[in-house]
Amino acid sequence: MELLVFSILAGLALAGAIGVILARNPVYSALGLLLGLSAVAGLFVVLWAEFIAVVQLMVYAGGVLVLFLFVIMLVDLEQRGLDTDAGRIGPQPSPGWRVAAAMLGILFTVFVGALLLQEPAREVPGAGALDAVLRGGGGGGALGNLEHVGQLLYTSYLVPFELASVLLLVAMIGAVVLAHRER
Amino acid sequence: MLELHHVLMVSVAMLGIGTIGMLVRRNAIVMFMSVELVLNAGNLNFIAFSRFLPDPVGQVFSVFVIVIAAAEVAVGLAIVLALYRNRDTVMVDEAARMKW
Numbered sequence A: 001m002e003l004l005v006f007s008i009l010a011g012l013a014l015a016g017a018i019g020v021i022l023a024r025n026p027v028y029s030a031l032g033l034l035l036g037l038s039a040v041a042g043l044f045v046v047l048w049a050e051f052i053a054v055v056q057l058m059v060y061a062g063g064v065l066v067l068f069l070f071v072i073m074l075v076d077l078e079q080r081g082l083d084t085d086a087g088r089i090g091p092q093p094s095p096g097w098r099v100a101a102a103m104l105g106i107l108f109t110v111f112v113g114a115l116l117l118q119e120p121a122r123e124v125p126g127a128g129a130l131d132a133v134l135r136g137g138g139g140g141g142a143l144g145n146l147e148h149v150g151q152l153l154y155t156s157y158l159v160p161f162e163l164a165s166v167l168l169l170v171a172m173i174g175a176v177v178l179a180h181r182e183r
Numbered sequence B: 001m002l003e004l005h006h007v008l009m010v011s012v013a014m015l016g017i018g019t020i021g022m023l024v025r026r027n028a029i030v031m032f033m034s035v036e037l038v039l040n041a042g043n044l045n046f047i048a049f050s051r052f053l054p055d056p057v058g059q060v061f062s063v064f065v066i067v068i069a070a071a072e073v074a075v076g077l078a079i080v081l082a083l084y085r086n087r088d089t090v091m092v093d094e095a096a097r098m099k100w
Helices: A002-022 A026-046 A050-075 A084-088 A095-116 A129-135 A146-154 A158-179 B004-024 B028-052 B057-087
Strands: none
Touching (some): A002 B028, A026 A050, A026 B004, A050 A146, A050 B057, A146 A158, A146 B057, B004 B028
16 A cells, blocks of 8 residues: 555656656646655655655745746746747647546545545554555654654754754845846 | 665656756756756655654755755746846856856
8 A cells, every 4th residue: 555655656756757857838847846746745745754745845836836937927938939839728628638637636536535534543643644544554653743853853953943044034135136126 | 565765766766857857958947947856856865764764854854955945946046037137038058158
């Protein structure tokens, strides 16, 4: 079961990665990146890192990807004829896309159904319904637990953590300065 | 049974795809996406070793990798925007003024 879920998610991740570098239209590249990063988040869940999976979804799918799409739309290559493939976006998707969408929908339904049919979580700290599905009774214990990671992050790795926040501040200021248009 | 080398194979495949994308694409935005793929492959390695050692420090490190990636993409895309304003292109081979 664990290996099966891992294989499906790994295939999706690699398919998304290949889509990123093969798509001619950058918007399709961004969508491939979304697929790849979401599948990697699923891989993190399989590897007992639930907290990192949630962070991955929030930071990448929620933040970085929106930033990519904004820049792609600001840059607007299509009007300059630099991207000849862009005209293919239309109201009628091709059959391949329909099949892909249907397969993704079925996959999602199976996942949600497996979660809903699952028995309530056992009394192990850090073991949720997903753990029960994936681990089949094996004990990951507190490895992926938010408490455990947070405790390490705020004790042994406090200085790097604060430095990371400073780095984010510097990056934010730098991005604003670079992208600011002077009038 | 899931083992370490399964994850490492996926990780190295993703690293290879990201590297190829960085080398062959000319669009700077897509090159940044390839960098994200490479960083994710590294993250996957951290998480995999954290799972199989088992040691939660790998997860702490992957948090830092995600932070670095977010900062990198913010600054990088700002540079791409500035490049587009000044040169009207995001293709890296057309921005060759500083090439000697």
